[in-house]
Amino acid sequence: MFENLELQPPDAIIGIMGMFRADPAPTKVDLSVGVFQDETGRTPILECVKRAERRIIEAQDSKSYVAIAGNPGFNEAMEKLLFGAGHPALAAGRMASVQTPGGSGGLSVLGHLIARARPTATVWLSQPSWPNHLPLLRLAGLELAHYPYYDFDRHVVDFDGMVETFSKLGPDDVVLLHGCCHNPCGGDLSREQWDALADLFAARGIVPFVDIAYQGLAENLEDDAYGARVMAERTGELLLAASCSKNLGLYRERVGLATTVSRTADGAAVTRTNLAQMGRGIYSMPPDHGAAIVSRILNDDELTALWLDELGGMRDRLNGLRRTFADKLAERGAPGDFSFIARERGMFSFLGLTREQVIRLREDFHVYMVESSRINFAGLNRSNMDYVADSIIAVLQ
DSSP: OOOGGOOOOHHHHHHHHHHHHHHHTTOOOEHHHHHHHOSSOOOOOHHHHHHHHHHHHHHOOOOOOOOOOHHHHHHHHHHHHHHHHOOOHHHTOOEEEEEEHHHHHHHHHHHHHHHHHOOOOEEEESSSOOHHHHHHHTTTEEEEEEEOOEETTEEEEEEEHHHHHTOOTTTEEEEEESSSOOOOTTOOOOHHHHHHHHHHHHHOOOOOEESOOOOTTTHHHHHHEEEEEEEEHSSEEEEEEEEEETTTGGGGEEEOOOOOOOOOOOHHHHHHHHHHHHHHHHHHOOOOOHHHHHHHHHTTTHHHHHHHHHHHHHHHHHHHHHHHHHHHHTTTTTSOOOOOOHHHHHSSEOOOOOOOHHHHHHHHHHHEEEOEEEEGGGGOOOTHHHHHHHHHHHHHH
């Protein structure tokens, strides 16, 4: 049975992490791994999570299944967090949601839903996009294509290229958009650009598919969800995958959501049954512990306030690291203009280095990043930032 299988290449980021761990150099720095880190290099457990978890464990009297759709308190709280309690689609009962194993589970469920609802659909991914988007949606049997998103030379969103591509699409097209903190380029759409795309999608019948994995880590919870909200309001239909890994630090708990907006409440009821059936067929039942934590936090005023404070601290750290690192490169006379680093958002940006320069950084200076020169700013701190800046300048000269 297995003799026809071929050896598959290792995941690029996992491979770099392995090289980093094996490197004995005391000056080594890992800027590849895609998780938030604090000043000490740790990915912390938030205090709000610890408090919620203790209360859950004390009160829990069963480990039986919850439901195919997951924790209802989690689903309802997440819909309000993502869209706002007063969103017209939510008020009209046009939303359907199921809890999923992480944002990846949400993408998988929604991919299979697209394949069932519109087998002829083409799903358009940004160029570049999160590397796992393609295999996740390909496994659903979908036709995939790419639209221009990021101008690597100017380090800006190629909005004109996006509009030109989308102007040729129609009802058989689904466009996946990053809600905020674009992974891997860090370049986000402005409100005006979201407005223009929402009007264009509505006019041409294009279905928006929003992946929002970093809500609250760019500007704030409200601004970061603007794109998803305006798309849901103006287009009538929407798919959305959300993750709680980053903004609540629940990476290993696998907490996600798959949400749809239908044109009518009756349509949403039908979609909800299909979402549940998709989840049942893929993973049977979603894991409860992480969703229970999020539900407790979002439905408790004290814990919500604590989370907002901790989330603000993570956001300020990321944005502060961006500004400081851009300043350090400029102060040291780095070749080229790195001011885009401060303008972009989230954990990631492309530095614009060649593959050869990235390899030299790794081999000569023990600074590790993805060979595309995507950097995770959360890997920087006061003790290594000067060294990383000097190392980058050295390979550029």
